[in-house]
Amino acid sequence: MKKVKRTTIYDIAEKLGITASSVSRALNNSSQVNEKTKELIIKTADELNYKRNTLASNLRKGQSKTIGVVIPRINQNFFSNVIAGIEEITYQKGYNLIICQSDEDHDKEVQCVNTLINQHVDCIVISVSADGNDYQHLQNVLDHGIQLIQFDRVAEELETLKVINDNVQASYEAVSHLIEGGYKRIALLEGPQNLSIFKQRKEGYLKAFKAYNVPVIEELIVENAWTKELGALGTRKLLSLPQPPDAIFASTSDFSALGVLDVANAMGIKVPSELGICGYANESFSEITSPSITTIDQFSIYMGNTVANLFFQEIGNNDTTTKPKIISIKPELIIRGSTKRNG
Amino acid sequence: MKKVKRTTIYDIAEKLGITASSVSRALNNSSQVNEKTKELIIKTADELNYKRNTLASNLRKGQSKTIGVVIPRINQNFFSNVIAGIEEITYQKGYNLIICQSDEDHDKEVQCVNTLINQHVDCIVISVSADGNDYQHLQNVLDHGIQLIQFDRVAEELETLKVINDNVQASYEAVSHLIEGGYKRIALLEGPQNLSIFKQRKEGYLKAFKAYNVPVIEELIVENAWTKELGALGTRKLLSLPQPPDAIFASTSDFSALGVLDVANAMGIKVPSELGICGYANESFSEITSPSITTIDQFSIYMGNTVANLFFQEIGNNDTTTKPKIISIKPELIIRGSTKRNG
DNA sequence: ATATTTTACGCAATCGATTGTAATTTTAAA
DNA sequence: TTTAAAATTACAATCGATTGCGTAAAATAT
Known part of the structure; x- marks a missing residue:
């Protein structure tokens, strides 16, 4: 694969003889930039085939707009349905999904969780593996200020958001x-x-x-x-x-x-x-x-929907005094x- | 969720009275740093519950160690098996998977691909949706210097790596x-x-x-x-x-x-x-x-394995003169x- | 015509980790 | 003991986008 220098906001700025900050603002549709220049910037960005570098953006903003999902097995109907259900909602909100498989292995589960913490995901959704019952890694998620939602197979002793079946x-x-x-x-x-x-x-x-x-x-x-x-x-x-x-x-x-x-x-x-x-x-x-x-x-797909909705509902809810919600879905x-x- | 200031290499450096560069090198196990300080740094990092910020790291390094997968439906046996097969290999190599669903919808597929480009993924793996036959978005992937691997449902006219069934x-x-x-x-x-x-x-x-x-x-x-x-x-x-x-x-x-x-x-x-x-x-x-x-x-799982292996095989293969490989798996x-x- | 408010844009710091180069210390050789 | 070589560590720039703050220019009011 040949290396390609991708166009940045600086390239656009230089071409138009303006600053990167204006370009950034224009591309974020800020009201701080004149309509005409905004149009010009967007047009030029398009011409240069500009694509925002989400890494840089996320680093600066301190969020990733990404949700990590840890499940025992991707290719198991129930779980893939839940994922589909989650994706359905998160996609609309412009969030990405990083999927990890624990393979029912506790050690791998811990590693997955750590990777997701490193990735600065905004939320970790997990259904714990059958193997092991030490939940230090989940506590760690909370300690890092990352939202944690457990579904189906949950560690009951941990006070987190939960979506379960009755x-x-x-x-x-x-x-x-x-x-x-x-x-x-x-x-x-x-x-x-x-x-x-x-x-x-x-x-x-x-x-x-x-x-x-x-x-x-x-x-x-x-x-x-x-x-x-x-x-x-x-x-x-x-x-x-x-x-x-x-x-x-x-x-x-x-x-x-x-x-x-x-x-x-x-x-x-x-x-x-x-x-x-x-x-x-x-x-x-x-x-x-x-x-x-x-x-x-x-209702696995619905369960996924519920998980995702719960996350978006809790975003911006700084009221930490309330107990974490547990949503129970009645199976049929x-x-x-x-x-x-x-x- | 309360906001948490996460410990950075600077925090570690400050605590030990050294520079962040040494900390970085130590954590990357560079030979440039003294064994004793290295140990000390690692110990301190552990104490402070340090987790590397992958965003920053990736930004600096210009790679993401992430592979994007775009498929029509996650909760379809064949596809979830392929994903499981991909994951099996990529996990070992320390790569992450971002999964997107196109829902058999061409527009959504284009959006997914764009998101993945923004995310600076190192590779995009795709099985195209049934809807539409315009592949500009895939050409775009190549133009951005991102490895593209098509599997099963492929756009034949595009010269990319392919893993298909006969x-x-x-x-x-x-x-x-x-x-x-x-x-x-x-x-x-x-x-x-x-x-x-x-x-x-x-x-x-x-x-x-x-x-x-x-x-x-x-x-x-x-x-x-x-x-x-x-x-x-x-x-x-x-x-x-x-x-x-x-x-x-x-x-x-x-x-x-x-x-x-x-x-x-x-x-x-x-x-x-x-x-x-x-x-x-x-x-x-x-x-x-x-x-x-x-x-x-x-052999869907094996197909996933093959896709992943193909990617790792092509990494660092700067020889662009050779025609892109097409691997055909014989179904049974x-x-x-x-x-x-x-x- | 002057004062005041808006509007638009530039400057520069920042996010956290990496890395080339320079500076310092340690070790080894003379 | 002096000097050269090697091993460590520090400094500072960089990745690309964002954003608070400052200022010039334009628009409005007096």
């Missing part, structure tokens, strides 16, 4: 739906309990049992089953119990639910008549499987074939 | 597979022909007919069928012909193929015995449908239930 309620509804459908032995595939979202989903599961006065069967709760493979593994264990479950709530994800479905199909167990299945997250494939999978929609149970016993 | 070959193989499976009337759902990828896929389709000496039936070629809905619409038209097709190659995407499958199911047409279906892109759902859909894998036909007549 996981308890969603799980509660899902399990209630199963109980009302006549399922008696409802198993739970749970995720890493250091993540609050999975803790809450378990809470909702237990809450439903209590509400319907049904005893919880401990052996039907399977830890750490949050991929398709682990879901399948857990299912095989569950189904080989002396008293196997007649329904499985894959609270971690639809992927896990897919694993359940696969095993059921492989074992010739009929869904939903012999086994009810409920997933989580409304992945696009969940309505395509046969039977289609009952799941919970998290989507009932499909995998739990429709009389369908 | 669409002709993939289509050719897919259609050959159908012909060899005994399908006689193979329809094509094609995409917007201003995008070269769709033109190439059609080319491969035609090439297969020629190779097998089968006449092309024009009425079986349906334009602009690249969403699930449009695919379904096209399928309904095709199946209501006096002589309907016995196979449909949804060359645009698996979504389109899904539309085909839905219509076939709704009309009680058996797949693959009465109708063969082949999609494109190997979306995750394509192996879950029943029957599962034969499709073409584009994945044969599944929807075309297995004897399965």
Whole structure:
């Protein structure tokens, strides 16, 4: 690549025999510069193919008009949707998005956050990785005066803006739906309990049992089953119990639910008549499987919108006395074939 | 958010009674500074919670260690996978990613590109939107001395680095597979022909007919069928012909193929015995449908890797005499239930 | 015609880090 | 002990845009 000297405001100024300050003002549409010269400057800037150097501008202004996003995986439906939702709003406001992937790795997450701090982003949006529960790096963000918004997977102990799903309620509804459908032995595939979202989903599961006065069967709760493979593994264990479950709530994800479905199909167990299945997250494939999978929609794009709007709302809100906002989005149970016993 | 004065190298210098230049050199691990002072500086920097201001650094150095990515949709499997693939490599090299969505809108694409130029990114990676075929904005990137890498959907007339799939070959193989499976009337759902990828896929389709000496039936070629809905619409038209097709190659995407499958199911047409279906892109759902859909894998993550590696390879390659590289990745036909007549 | 207010523009500092060159100190050689 | 060479550190300019302040010029009022 050949090196190109890019035109600066000084080049424009020199060509017109004026100062850079006037050029700068003109390009920022300041009222301090005469309309005619302003036009002339803009015209010349265009002719010289001038592009403002955002680095210089940001350095001077002490802001970057950039939002950093840290997520476990970009190529996971839920997260890419949230990003799309964020982008939708930030784009309109002229903000940029720097995306970092933590790969569910705590160390990488810390590095990502540090990079974003270095970049002087105006805000960091994060959904923490499953790995580790030390949040010093997030505290550090706050210490640097950078807005921090957590979404979905949040570190609860940190007082920051948060956008979350009401996981308890969603799980509660899902399990209630199963109980009302006549399922008696409802198993739970749970995720890493250091993540609050999975803790809450378990809470909702237990809450439903209590509400319907049904005893919880401990052996039907399977830890750490949050991929398709682990879901399948857990299912095989569950189904080989002396008293196997007649329904499985894959609270971690639809992927896990897919694993359940696969095993059921492989074992010739009929869904939903012999086994009810409920997933989580409304992945696009969940309505395509046969039977289609009952799941919970998290309104991921809307969640992204909410995150972005929250940021812009808080900008210029110097009132630090108020407690940081927590916005809870109510997910929706989507009932499909995998739990429709009389369908 | 309260304003925080961040510690700079001057703060460190002052505290230690030395100059900022030494601090800078120490933090960049220059050999020009004494080991002991270096250690001291690093320790102090740590104590003061110093974070380098990348903006200032980049401004001075005239580079940004940032790569801009412009894609039609973040939340589309193929693209988010490519991004993940890019990120995998760039992260290791300490580069950042700024992601922009064009939303398939040409004007927005132009704006995104301009923003990235302003940001002084070192490279712009783009897959052009379906809308419009004016590529002045891309020429502009080159004029600014910014590396430009196109992938998948490329503007062929522009001489830039490109990473593409061999669409002709993939289509050719897919259609050959159908012909060899005994399908006689193979329809094509094609995409917007201003995008070269769709033109190439059609080319491969035609090439297969020629190779097998089968006449092309024009009425079986349906334009602009690249969403699930449009695919379904096209399928309904095709199946209501006096002589309907016995196979449909949804060359645009698996979504389109899904539309085909839905219509076939709704009309009680058996797949693959009465109708063969082949999609494109190997979306995750394509192996879950029943029957599962034969499709073409584009190795999207690997494609992202390739893009990133290409960039780093070209860095410091000042030899502008060589023609820009075009890397072609061979996609793979994945044969599944929807075309297995004897399965 | 003079005084006063606006308007328009120039000057120069600033944001924070980097880097070529000069100055100083340390080390090694004579 | 003196001198040359090497290692450190300081100085100051630079990247490009922004902005407070000052001033000249133009417009308005007296």
